[in-house]
Amino acid sequence: MAQPLKLGVLISGSGSNLQSIIDNIEKGALKASIKIVICNNPHSFGITRAQKHGLPVVVLKQEDFKTRADFDGELIRILRSKEIDLVVLAGFMRILTPDFLKAFPLKIINIHPALLPSFPGIHGQKDAFEYGVKFSGCTVHFVDEGVDTGPIIIQSVVPVFQDDTKETLALRILKEEHRIYPQAIQYFAEGKITIAGRKVLIKDTEETPLIALHNPSLAGF
Ligand code: GAR
Secondary structure (H helix, E strand, O other): OOEEEEEEEEEEEOOOHHHHHHHHHHHOOOOEEEEEEOOOOOOOOOHHHHHHOOOEEEEHHHHHHOOOHHHHHHHHHHHHHOOOEEEEEEEOOOOOOOHHHHHHOEEEEEEEEEOOOOOOOOOOHHHHHHHHEEEEEEEEEEOOOOOOOEEEEEEEEEEEEEOOHHHHHHHHHHHHHHHHHHHHHHHHHOOOOOEOOOOEEEEEOOOOOOOOOOOOOOOOO
16 A cells, blocks of 8 residues: 655644644545644644644744744755655745745645635735625645745635625635645645646546536526
8 A cells, every 4th residue: 555645734823724634634535644743833723733633743933043044944854854745834824935945846735715816925815805706715736936826736616795704704715725625635645646837637536517606696697
């Protein structure tokens, strides 16, 4: 049997995406193993989540490093020492240096709470809500040198309702994040992913049967 995919998960906040990865591994749906959780925020609830499941956690504070390069150098050293196959950014609120990207070519993925390329950055849900879109969602993508610009692996679309608030929309999006991130990692574990330019191809998957979505629904057209 193939070895489970070795993951390094980088977090900064609540760690709910980390939790969904842990839960899917524990129930056997995701054939991966978390070798290390690295957190840049000592107050992150994600640390508690990781510890509760007996996962090794390293907390790296930016203030303890002179430069970004030093910080990323330490990240690289830790991840290499664990022989990580895939670096999973799960709410990791830092831009990585080009040296970090070079150290793990096409082996870093991120989840973003909007339908990229719309609404990149750190307030994806709020920006989409304030713009007045009728659909939003989330995106798992490879990380490249831009901000949320790498090739897209999978997206989930959710409606924005007229009585939504930023918070209700963010929650609807987050629930979908918890579904598509483990799925994207499982595609990796199964060796199904190839990249052709900007396009990510995934072998043996069913494409969505939907032709179109409308919000509000069409009234007879
Ligand atoms: C998630 O919504 C994730 O998509 C977002 O941070 C949240 C982390 O939640 N990431 C970004 O906005 C990256 N630009 P979590 O800590 O509960 O997984």
